[in-house]
Amino acid sequence: MSPLEIARLALRNLARNRRRTALSLAVVAAGTAALVVTAGFVRFSFDGLREAMIHGGLGHLEIADAAAAAARGAALDRPASPALADWREVRRALEALPHVTAVGANLHLMGLAQSADGRSVSFVGVGAEPDRERRMGFEVRLREGSDLPAAAPAPGADAALLARGLAESLGVRAGEVVTLVATTPEGTLNALDVTVAGVVTTGVAELDTRFLKLPLASAQRLAQTDSVSNLLVGLDDTRATGAALAAARAALAGRAAPLAVTPWSERAPFYGQVRDLYLGIFVFLGTIVVVLVVLAASNTLVMSILERVREIGTLRAIGTGRGQIAALLVAEAAWLGALGALAGAALGLGAVLGLNAAGLRMPPPPGAVDPIDLRLALVPEAFAGGALLMILVLVLAALLPAARAARLAIVDALGHV
């Protein structure tokens, strides 16, 4: 009996008990749809978190002095010192590379912020170039006031964006003046009065209590340096990170003071942790789905065999081989898996499109500030993988009952009531 004949007969057999077959198909379809929807949520979460981190301040690539980068050790998120003196030349070289939208210089500061009424709060600050950050797609989440001006401010006209927790601690609003005190690279203290241009959120509650941003020129005046801590490279597509990394390393090779070029993924251990957590949850849910499908499908397959013991005996009597009987029963399971998965893929597609169209929102994730939109990605691998998994699971669930059916004693089977 050819595989085609077996497949044809197996399909016919599924039509014997339409209600039971429909129920089994529904279970498989629901399982497949659950996998598709969960994978869509996980993928969207990964992608959203990745892009939020890149456009929230990481950039796609970071260029820093190699020695300074090595010295920062486990504190991967920012270099320790303003060690990049010839950053303008480096920037020119990098901005000529494909996929690069802009290269922004950053100067990192830590110090004390003081309001006019004498309240002091320690801050973590960054001097940045607003015009380039806009070209890189960096987000500024303003809660009041306005963004930093694109042009470098003249001395005495310095401004800053304060994260809302910091602004609340200082008791200041947009338009008021705070004094920033920081240590210069030489170890002396310097102070700078800045006007609060706006109040922002970083999206991370903890960071909001300490963070401020000011124009690079202002930060350099405060730190009394022309150097910067690092350069952040923005790309037009995150998928081009690997190619851009190689191109940047090639462009910067052979310098006397070597530079470290680090992709965003190495500077975002949090992303890796979240990804591992989500994947763990996905595998856990997937396992539950598979177990449920196996239990439901096994019941169907065993019932289907028990109802046909006499028929199986007859087929064996008239010369059907044990392997042919087993193959027939396994093919029935494979059909259940394939048809159920097909229905599940359609169901999953509908669920993804429907949920996306519904515009639902989810509460802020742990540590985040804003609620997030519930969006699901369409993941082709989840459709294909879910379908294959269902077929495989059904086939595996059928192997034992099929083998037992094939080994039934013919005479006992013929006399089965």
Added chain:
Amino acid sequence: MLRVSGAVREAPVFRVEGLTRSYRVGDADVRALAGVDLEIGSGELVVVAGPSGSGKSTLLHLLGALDAPDAGRVFVEGRDLATLGERQRTLLRRQRLGFVFQAFHLVPVLDALENVEYPLVIDGVPRAERRARAAAALDSVGLGERMSHRPDRLSGGERQRVAIARALVHRPRAVLADEPTGNLDSGNALRVFELLAALGREHGATVVVSTHDPELVARAPRVVTLRDGRVARDERRPEAVS
């Protein structure tokens, strides 16, 4: 397509020696056959008669390689079934034997033509050839007009005729029919029996029918009567009408 090989020419189609077979029913051993010796030649029509529990079905199961004896030997076309492996016994049933059962045992999801075609499907006969042979077999049992009917749309007599066509479509050397008329009224029973006899003659096949219907027994040219698992009588009646 694999073929059964090793048949001994001119050997009787069936020969059994000292056949015994017991079954465990609850706590008791029931001896179905208690030393049966029998020889059935090529082209014979033999009725195995006897009351319920006399061992008729057990004998047919053993002749058809559906079961194995506790003691004794079964030879089919000269081959000792004890020497055949599972696969060879399957091939023997598929290619050399045909079966008809009391409860018809047709595959409910297949129509009449597909049911008859089935033995050829499992034997790898090309589609066009098997369709033609199955259609001819159905014609020969008078069901040429009912080919596309599924078993649930056929009467009992028609179902048994489909089963007979299925038993003969692969041109077996012998057909074993276990109480083939047990579920039929007397008119249909007689027609089915006569059909089996006629088609057996036409195909040159040996036909062994178990029954306790006296009307059929009266028409058989050879009647082997079993009682308590033994051959009580082996009567040849050349004048019988079938």
